[in-house]
Amino acid sequence: MxxxxxxxxxxxxxxxxxxxxxxxxxxxxxxxAAACTTGEDRPRIVVTTNILGDITREIVGTEADVTVLMKPGADPHSFGLSAVQAAELERADLVVHNGLGLEENVLRHVDAARESGVAIFAAGEAADPLTFRTPADDGGTTSGMSPDETEGQPDPHFWTDPGRVRKVTGLIADQVIKHVDGVDESAIRAHADRYDEELAVLTAWMEKSFDRIPEDRRALVTNHHVFGYLADRFGFEVIGAVIPSGTTLASPSSSDLRSLTEAMAEAGVRTVFADSSRPTRLAEVLRAESGGRVQVVELHSESLTAQGEGADTYLRMMRANTTAMTDGLTAATNGD
Structure with missing residues (x-):
């Protein structure tokens, strides 16, 4: 060559x-560029339950990626995580969970994320929690019901009181600003302030709606103890629950059902509110126990629905529940 x-x-x-x-x-x-587009380099927040997930997304907006682990319609007391979801917790910049024992099958994963150095915020612990109390503690009529292992323990269902959600909204904003790098503090504050105003409007609307219910008919019976905060905020009396516990994983005895039926008859209660995330079979059993004189009304008390199904945000869930409760209790008053 x-x-x-x-x-x-x-x-x-x-x-x-x-x-x-x-x-x-x-x-x-x-x-x-693709990595940036798909969010691989974006700050990540992981939220356990879908109610808290919706609240967190309202606060965060587009400032970070928010992953919600609990699917619509699931039960927070019993849902579990896949291996991929568990790994997401440990890769997060911030984990927001309810705490107070609500996510019973998820807490060990949250603890593992905490041990690996992830910032963790327990919203329920910061919401001035109430304790579970049986109606007998307030001079009620269900003293014959079996003791509940959650009696005296903190009640995790704080979101039924929008006033406490307003407090938690500000605290979540604080946690995001403190622990999540790269977010715009002014944007987070603006989102939180806007959402706080919406919660204030919701609270006023709920108060006006519940004013339609006579004082002697503001009595609640649910499928398990979930509305203690709502009762405390809006002046209801909790007569009892089909499952005399703060968790859906418990079961009632025949004596529990008999005692509750007697208490309902004494209080003139004809409406039972059953959570949509759990089968209403036990509430139907209670209706059979009372000779069919009880109306079972479905609520969305522990989980949001899928999009477009009536309770796909916290605000829509609370409005749907308020309407259902008001209609159910005023119908009972009118003898329907």
Whole structure:
């Protein structure tokens, strides 16, 4: 091979190498852009329950990616995580969970994330929690019901009181600003302030709606103890629950059902509110126990619905529940 031919071959090889390098750099740029687009480099917040997830998304907006672990319609007391979801907890910048024993099958994963250095915020613990109390503690009529292992324990169902959700909204904003790098503090504050105003409007609307219910008919019976905070905020009396516990994982005895039926008859209660995330079979059993004189009304008390199904945000859930409760209790008053 002549010297000129060899030089020409070297020049061709160098040109090809340059084109290859340029191509690789272009691919790297595209990959980096794709990573940003898909959120790999964006701050990440993981929330356990879908009610808290909706509240957190309202506060965060587009400032960070918010992953919600609990599916619509699931029961917070019994839902579990896949291995992929458990790993997401440990990769998060911030984990928001309810705490107070609500997510019974998820707490060990939250603890593992905490041990790995992830910032954890327990909303229920920060919401001035009430304690579970049986109606007998308030001079009620269900003293014959079996003791509940949650009696005297903190009640995790704080979200039934929108006033406490207003407090938690501000605290979540504080946690996001403190622990999640790259977010715009002014944007987070603006989102939280706007949502706080919406919660104030919700509270006023609920008060006006509940004013339709006569004082002597503001009595609640549910499928398990979930509305203690709502009762405390809006002046209801909790007569009892089909499952005399703060968790849906408990079961009632025949004596529990008999005692509750007697208490309902004494108080003139004809409406039972059953959570949509759990089967209403036990509430139907209670209706059979009372000779069919009890109306069972479905609420969305522990889980949001899928989008478009009437309770897919916290605000819509609370409005739907308020309407159902008001209609159910005023219908009972009118003898329907």
């Amino acid at each position: 002549s010297r000129s031919a060899a030089k020409q071959r070297v020049r061709v090889s160098v040109a090809r190498l340059r084109r290859l390098i340029v191509g690789l750099l272009a691919l790297a740029t595209v990959a980096a």
